[in-house]
Amino acid sequence: MALLRASGKYTGDEYDLSAVLGDSGEDSGIPHADVLIRLAETAIEFDDEATAAAREAVIERMGEAA
Numbered sequence: 001m002a003l004l005r006a007s008g009k010y011t012g013d014e015y016d017l018s019a020v021l022g023d024s025g026e027d028s029g030i031p032h033a034d035v036l037i038r039l040a041e042t043a044i045e046f047d048d049e050a051t052a053a054a055r056e057a058v059i060e061r062m063g064e065a066a
Contacts, residue, residue: 035061 014029030036035057042050058066 032058036045 027043035054039051039054042054
């Protein structure tokens with residue numbers, strides 16, 4: 001989260017980081033927070049099947065370049 005906070009200072013964007021701690025991230029100001037949070041959560045849980053599904057959701061929402 002420190003990197004996001006630092007990048008927000010650089011770009012002038014404000015993010016409510018408390019919104020992404022155990023939440024859907026809807027009110028965080030971070031584009032596509034819900035799918036990104038799900039991807040991060042599944043990755044740290046070492047759940048390969050759920051991580052693959054979360055990756056697909058990110059690609060579907062954000063495009064192949066994501």
